[in-house]
Amino acid sequence: MLASMNIALVAAHGCHGLITSRTLLRTLARTRANLGVAICGNCFAARRSSSSKSSVFPCECSTTDITVTQTATDSAENGYPQYHRLLPCPSFKEPPRVEHLVVLEEGPVMEYISKSLDLPPLYVADLIHFGAVHYALVCPRPPPTATPEQIRLFKKFTEPTFLKGRKSIKGKTMGEAQKTFRITRIDDFVEVGMYLRVYVHPKRFPRCYEIDWKSRIIAVTESYVVLDKPAGTSVGGTTNNIEETCVTFATRALGLTSPLWTTHQIDNCTEGCVILARTKEYCSIFHRKIREKKVMKLYLALAAAPVPMGIITHYMRPINLAPRLVSKDCIDGWNxxxxxxxxxxxxxxPVADIEAKYCIEDCGWPSKKKAYECKINLLTGRTHQIRAQLADCGAPLVGDSIYMPAAVAEMANPGSNPFGRSKKEYTSEEDKEIAVAEWIALHGKEPALAIGLQAYEISWDSGEHSYNAGTPWWNQGQL
Known part of the structure; x- marks a missing residue:
């Protein structure tokens, strides 16, 4: 029996929200013999039932593998906290918990997840509302470390004879059927063999609840809203949280009946000007202006060392993971x-009180008497571009706990950076790969709140539209 279902990325995710067909078989419900594939932290596990132990095997990842044996009983007995609701937002950061399930029996999705993972139904409903539950019509391939039994189960649900009977994947390639989308309704049903990914601990943004959002609105027009984005917030959301966003809170602050649309992004730890479209049509128009290089973005960067004037050129490794590695040398395939x-x-x-207010971390920089405020015209718009480029110049941004530790390490031991000015010669590709892995390990963790970076000014159409952000956080103690 087919059920109508609108699986879409909400408007808060901007013009590129994915919308699938509204058909999804009603399948996936209460079962005492659930078969699932679960990941906890860095671990990938197969769960056979809510009353049996699971077999666990580590997945391949860039960090140290952690093996967790999962027993599906009460959450507290498993070492997990007691779950109630996602709100109020906790002030502390919860450890990752991501569960992957392959479904055996049909039923409503909220009830299925609740029973499978021993979570309260209202907590699961909150997860769905936050965009923290994803599905694919067909289970993706397990990691190379999977056991023979787990490989057998994967093959069972991807066998051509089994897939042939599933109307929901008719006409789709395997790649299309394994593509993931968000579950957006608690009463959606899915079918046997489907895959669910549940972010039990979505990334949270407590800063959203501390901000006077009306005071952050720079301008409101018929087509767009200009927001002075606070540091420590997400513009349009993350993989598992599309609720605690600038888009959502700005929409509410203005009392708009239709949600705003994301037109471009700046890092969570960056503050400053962001353009939010009021319609899908203007979102497309602004995207086109960006592509045609009609939008100019000026940034204020607070660097820990002086930065040379003029154009700085690097090439960035085309891997969508932090840290972003850059090289002064042109490397084939790098951006x-x-x-x-x-x-x-x-x-x-910045004075101590301001550093404390914005959770600016020490990061081991040797001298903290002087900093250097730079006005920067961003000519290309790569993720972490200013942060990575200035760090490579020996002038990391104040508070940048990802890039500053690596810059400090390179200062102390020149040649640590295999792409830097003092890079070493490697006798083999294997040695180079080891050096790259060691260089990545010298980088730190994501900033807790802010770094010395503000999207200071945005303008387009040759300056016909131009807006400026307020005083950057690092100057507030000097006013």
């Missing part, structure tokens, strides 16, 4: 990164 330093002036390092 061009260019910025122009328009000004660089010496300023005082």
């Amino acid at each position: 061009l990164c260019q910025l122009e330093v328009l000004e660089c002036r010496e300023v005082s390092w």
Whole structure:
């Protein structure tokens, strides 16, 4: 029996929201013999039932594998907290918990997840509302470390004879059927053989609840809203949280009946000007302006060391993971990164009270008397571009706990960076790969709240539209 279902990325995710067909078989419900594939932290496990032990095997990842034996009983007995609701937002960061399930019996999705993972139904409903539950019509391939039994189960649900009887995947390639989308309704049903990914601990943004959002609105027009984005917030959301976003809270603050649309992104730890479209049509128009290079973005960056004036060119490794590695040398396949330093002036390092307020981390920088405020014209728009480029120049941004530790390490031991100015010669590709892995390991963790970076000004159509952000956080203690 087919059920109507609108699996879509909400408007908060901007123009590129994915919308699938509204058909999804009603399948997936209460079962005492659930078969699932589960990941906890860095572990990939197969769960056979809510009353039996699971077999566990580590997945391949860039970090140290952690093996967790999962017993499906009460959450507290498993070492997990007691779950109630996602709100109020916790002030502390919860450890990752991601569960992957392959479904054997049909039923409503909220009830199925609740019983499979021993979670309260209202907590599961909150997860779905946050966008933390994803599905694919067909189970993806397990990692190379899978046991023979787990490989057998994967083959069972991807056998041509089994798939042939599933109307929901008719006309789709295997790649299309294994593509994931969000579950958006608690009463959706799915079918046997489907795959569910549940982010039990979605990434949270407590900062959203501390902000006076009306005071952050720079301008409101018929087509768009200009927001002075606070540091520590997400513009349009993450893989598992599309609720605690600038888009959502700005929409509510303005009392709009239709949600705003994301037109471009800046990092969570960056503050400053962001354009939010009021309609899908203007979202497309603004995207086109960006593609045609009609949008100019100026940034204020607070660097820990002086930065040379003029255009700085790097090439960025085309891997969508932090840290973003850059090289002054042109490397085949790497993406061009260019910025122009328009000004660089010496300023005082932020005072202690301001550092504490914005959770600025020490990161081991040797001198904290002077900093350098730079005005930067961003010529190409790569993720972490300013942060990675300035760090490679020996001038990481204040508070940048990802890139500053690596910059400190390179200063202490020149040649640590296999792509840097003092890079070593490697006798084999294997040695180079080891050096790259060691260089990545020298980088730190994501900033807790803010770094020394503000999207200071945005303009388009030759300056016909131009907007500026307020005073950057590092200057607030000096006013």
